[in-house]
Amino acid sequence: MNDFSELEKELRKLRPAQPSSVLFERVGDALKDCRASAAADAKPRRWRFTEWSRRRASDIDGKLVRARERERTSQTPYSNWWSLGFGLAAAAVLILFAVVTMERRHEERETIAQSSTAPKTQPAPLRAERSTVPSRFVPAGGTNLVYNTRDEGLHFADGSERPLRRVRYNTQQTWRWRNPETGASVRVSYPSEEIVLIPVSVQ
Amino acid sequence: MEPIASHENWRNCFSEVAPGLLLFARQWVQSAADAEDIVQDAFVKFWRRNHNIHNRGLLYSAVRSLALDFIRRDARRARREATALAEAEPAIEPHFELEDDAQSALAAAVESLPRDQREVLVLKIWNDLTFGEIAGALGISQNTAASRYRYALTNLKKTLQPQ
Numbered sequence: 001m002n003d004f005s006e007l008e009k010e011l012r013k014l015r016p017a018q019p020s021s022v023l024f025e026r027v028g029d030a031l032k033d034c035r036a037s038a039a040a041d042a043k044p045r046r047w048r049f050t051e052w053s054r055r056r057a058s059d060i061d062g063k064l065v066r067a068r069e070r071e072r073t074s075q076t077p078y079s080n081w082w083s084l085g086f087g088l089a090a091a092a093v094l095i096l097f098a099v100v101t102m103e104r105r106h107e108e109r110e111t112i113a114q115s116s117t118a119p120k121t122q123p124a125p126l127r128a129e130r131s132t133v134p135s136r137f138v139p140a141g142g143t144n145l146v147y148n149t150r151d152e153g154l155h156f157a158d159g160s161e162r163p164l165r166r167v168r169y170n171t172q173q174t175w176r177w178r179n180p181e182t183g184a185s186v187r188v189s190y191p192s193e194e195i196v197l198i199p200v201s202v203q
Numbered sequence: 204m205e206p207i208a209s210h211e212n213w214r215n216c217f218s219e220v221a222p223g224l225l226l227f228a229r230q231w232v233q234s235a236a237d238a239e240d241i242v243q244d245a246f247v248k249f250w251r252r253n254h255n256i257h258n259r260g261l262l263y264s265a266v267r268s269l270a271l272d273f274i275r276r277d278a279r280r281a282r283r284e285a286t287a288l289a290e291a292e293p294a295i296e297p298h299f300e301l302e303d304d305a306q307s308a309l310a311a312a313v314e315s316l317p318r319d320q321r322e323v324l325v326l327k328i329w330n331d332l333t334f335g336e337i338a339g340a341l342g343i344s345q346n347t348a349a350s351r352y353r354y355a356l357t358n359l360k361k362t363l364q365p366q
Contacts, residue, residue, distance in 0.1 A: 003360075004353075004356040004360070007356055007359060007360055007363075008328065008356070010305075010309060011309065011313070011324075011328045011359075012328055012329075013306070014299045014301075014306055014309060014310060014313075014329075015222070015299060015300045016222040016223060016225060016226040016299055016300070017222065017225065017226070017235065017298055017299060017300055018221075018222055018300070019221045019222065019225050019239060019242070020235075020239065022239075023239045023242070023243060024217065024218075026239075026243050027213070027217060027243050027246060027247060028213075028214070030243060031213060031247060031250060031251075
C-alpha cells in the first residue's frame with residue numbers, strides 16, 4: 001500500500017466541486033417541511049420539462065449551471081401550485097358530474113311517478129325497463145385472433161397406438177353486442193388457449 | 204466523531220459531507236443539478252431518521268440507491284438529453300475544483316476508471332469511509348472493497364505514468 005501513498009496524497013489534494021448555495025436552502029426547506037409534516041416526504045422539487053429545456057439551452061451556450069439553478073429554484077413553487085390547481089379542478093369536475101347525474105336520475109324518477117296513473121303498479125314498469133335494457137343488446141360479431149401456434153409434437157392418447165399431433169393455439173377472442181336503439185355497444189375480450197389433437201396417419 | 208445526526212445545526216454537518224456526497228452521486232448522473240437532487244433527498248431522509256455516524260454507510264447507500272432509481276426512472280429523459288447534448292458542445296460541469304494541469308490529468312484519470320473501482324475510490328479518498336463502511340454502502344465484502352481500491356490506484360498509476 002506504501003507504493004500508493006504519493007498517489008493517495010495527490011488524490012486528496014483534489015477538491016470535489018462544492019454544492020450550490022441553493023442546495024443548502026433546499027435542504028433547509030425540506031427539513032422544515034419534515035418538521036411541519038412527518039408524512040411529507042422530501043422529494044426534490046423540480047419541473048422536469050422546464051429544467052430540461054433550460055439545461056439544454058445553457059449547455060449549448062456553454063454556460064455553467066449557476067444561473068440555471070437560480071432560475072430553476074425560482075420556478076419550483078409553481079410546479080406544486082400547478083399540481084394543486086389541476087387536482088382541485090379535476091375534483092371539481094368530478095363532483096359536478098356526479099351531482100348532475102344524480103339530479104337527472106332523480107328527475108327521471110319523478111317524471112315516471114307523475115305520469116303513472118296507477119300508483120300500485122308504478123314499480124312494475126321500472127322493473128320491466130331495467131330488465132329489458134340488457135335484452136336489447138344483440139350480438140354484433142366476434143373475432144378469434146390466433147396470435148401464437150405451437151406444435152407440441154406427436155403424442156399417444158391413452159390406450160391408443162395411433163399417434164396424434166398436439167397443436168396449441170393461443171387466441172384472443174372478442175365478442176360484441178350492440179343496442180340498435182341507442183347505438184351503445186359492449187365488447188368482451190379475453191385470451192384463450194386451445195389444444196387440438198390431429199390424428200396422424202403413418203404410411 | 205460525534206453522532207452526525209444529533210448536530211443541532213444540520214448545516215455544519217451537511218457542509219462537511221455534501222461535496223463528497225455530490226461527487227459520489229455523480230458517479231451515476233452526469234448533471235450536477237440531478238446529483239444535488241439525489242443528495243438532498245438522501246440527506247433529508249437520513250437526517251429525519253436520526254442516523255448516527257456509525258451508520259454513515261447508510262447515507263451513501265441511500266445516495267447510491269436513489270441515483271440508481273433516478274437512472275431507471277429517467278432513462279427516457281436521459282436518452283433524449285444525450286441526443287440533444289451530442290449535437291451540442293459537451294457540458295462543462297467538472298467533478299473537481301482544478302488548480303493546474305496536473306490536477307486536470309489526475310481528475311481525467313479518475314473519471315476514466317471503471318465505475319466499480321471509481322465508486323470505492325471516491326468513498327475512500329473524498330469521503331473518508333473505512334472499507335467496512337464502503338462494503339456496507341455498496342453491498343460488497345470488505346475484501347472486495349479493498350481490492351477494488353487497490354485496482355483503482357494501480358490503474359491510475361498506469362494511466363499517469365509518462366509514456
